[in-house]
Amino acid sequence: MRTVLVTGAGRGIGRTTSLRLAASGWHVYAGVRKVEDGERLVAESSGRIEPVQVDVTDPDQVAAAGERITSLDALVNNAGIVVGGPVEGVPLADLRRQLEVNVVGQVAVTQALLPRLRESRGRVVFVSSVSGRVATPMTGAYNASKFALEGLADALRMEVHPWRIGVSLVEPAQTDTDMWQDAEAELDATVASLSPEHRELYDAHIAGFRRMIPLSQRMASPAEKVASTIERALTSRRPRARYVVGAGPKLQAVAAGATPTPALDALLRRVSGVPRSR
Numbered sequence: 001m002r003t004v005l006v007t008g009a010g011r012g013i014g015r016t017t018s019l020r021l022a023a024s025g026w027h028v029y030a031g032v033r034k035v036e037d038g039e040r041l042v043a044e045s046s047g048r049i050e051p052v053q054v055d056v057t058d059p060d061q062v063a064a065a066g067e068r069i070t071s072l073d074a075l076v077n078n079a080g081i082v083v084g085g086p087v088e089g090v091p092l093a094d095l096r097r098q099l100e101v102n103v104v105g106q107v108a109v110t111q112a113l114l115p116r117l118r119e120s121r122g123r124v125v126f127v128s129s130v131s132g133r134v135a136t137p138m139t140g141a142y143n144a145s146k147f148a149l150e151g152l153a154d155a156l157r158m159e160v161h162p163w164r165i166g167v168s169l170v171e172p173a174q175t176d177t178d179m180w181q182d183a184e185a186e187l188d189a190t191v192a193s194l195s196p197e198h199r200e201l202y203d204a205h206i207a208g209f210r211r212m213i214p215l216s217q218r219m220a221s222p223a224e225k226v227a228s229t230i231e232r233a234l235t236s237r238r239p240r241a242r243y244v245v246g247a248g249p250k251l252q253a254v255a256a257g258a259t260p261t262p263a264l265d266a267l268l269r270r271v272s273g274v275p276r277s278r
Contacts, residue, residue: 001025001026001027002025002026002027002073002074003026003027003028003029003069003071003072003073003074004021004026004027004028004029004072004073004074004075004076004234005028005029005031005052005065005069005072005074005075005076005109005113006018006021006028006029006030006031006076006078007031007054007056007076007077007078007079007105007106007109008031008056008078008079008080008127009028009030009031009032009037009038009041009051009078010030010032010033010034010037010038011037012223013078013127013172013223013226013227013230014030014031014076014078014079015030015037015041015223016223016224016226016227017076017078017226017227017230017231018030018041018045018049019041019044019045019049019227020224020227020228020231021227021231021234022045022048022049023045023048024231026074027048027050028045028048028049028050029050029051029052029065029069029072030049030050030051030052031052031053031054031056031065031079031109032051032052032053032054033053033054033055035051035053037051038051038052038053039051052065052068052069054109056079056101056105056106056108056109057100057101057104057105057108059108062105062108062109062112063112065109065112065113066112066113066116069113069116070116071116071119071120072113072116072117072120072122073117073120073122073123074117074122074123074124074125074234075109075110075113075117075122075123075124075125076125076127076230076234077106077109077110077124077125077126077127078127079101079102079105079106079109080101080102080127080145081097081098081101081102082098082139082142082186083095083097083098083141083142083190084138084139084141084142084186084187084190084209085138085140085141085190085191085193085194085202086137086138086140086194086198086201086202086205087140087141088198088201088202089194089195089198089199089201089202090140090141090193091193094141094193095141095144098141098142098144098145099141099144099145099148101145102142102145102146102148102149103145103148103149103152106126106149106152107152110124110156114160114165117160117165118160118163118165121163121164121165122165122166123165123166123167123168123233123234123239124153124156124160124165124166124167124168125167125168125169125170125230125233125234126149126152126153126167126168126169126170127170127172127226127230128146128149128150128153128169128170128171129142129146129171129172129173130171130172130173130244130252130253131143131146131173132146132147132149132150132169132171133147133150133171133252133253133256133257134252134253134256134264134268135147135268136268136271136272137205137209137268137269137272137274138205138206138209138272149169150169153167153168153169154241157241166239167241168233168239168240168241168242168243169241169242169243170226170229170230170233170242170243170245171242171243171244171245171253172221172225172226172229172244172245172246173221173245173246173252184210184213187206187209187210187213191206204273204274204275205272205273205274205275207273208272208273208274208275209272209273211273212271212272212273221245221246225245225246226245229243229245
């Protein structure tokens with residue numbers, strides 16, 4: 001039986017992916033932060049999922065997961081958070097947390113499990129985003145984490161090629177998960193974290209971003225579609241370096257590469273509700 005560790009399995013893409021892979025016959029180690037999330041996954045999978053408590057920012061938990069899992073065919077690095085707000089005003093502690101979870105934590109888990117994957121000639125999938133190719137206003141911290149993840153995955157793919165370990169990036173855009181459904185509340189929390197000065201300076205940016213949320217929610221891809229793409233990356237005979245999920249994200253990726261920067265900036269400013277120059 002093939003084995004896989006999925007991080008961030010307590011909700012959203014990670015949860016959906018864990019259930020899908022278990023239904024396909026994989027033995028799934030579901031990396032969760034909360035014990036109750038793991039218990040729910042066990043119940044929903046009729047015991048085919050084995051929870052592993054692992055906060056990717058906790059070195060002891062990551063090391064324990066590496067010791068516990070003695071055989072592994074695949075790793076899905078999915079754990080992630082979103083920190084919003086203008087680059088000028090984002091609290092540095094929040095920026096560090098963004099990078100610790102989305103970048104450093106992913107590398108830590110990968111380092112801990114690569115010896116197992118070398119034995120099995122396994123696969124590594126990083127759940128990135130089109131935001132790792134195209135930066136947008138008010139999401140600079142998140143963009144930074146995904147741009148970094150893309151570079152690390154590209155380097156890793158070349159480095160582990162001698163051991164026939166496949167490394168792929170899965171790049172969705174907005175996904176219909178509780179994280180994106182709670183975007184309004186997340187934005188409110190972001191605004192609350194700004195200083196009064198920055199709230200005033202970026203008031204129009206915030207209002208524009210808020211107007212964009214309902215449209216983005218309607219355009220969000222189902223989590224099942226992302227999970228299906230992850231499964232394809234794990235099982236393809238010749239895995240691709242990148243899998244873009246959905247027609248909209250594919251168009252974004254192509255447009256970003258083909259559009260001159262000034263024109264792309266103008267388009268993204270308009271879509272994001274950034275006010276015109278004063």
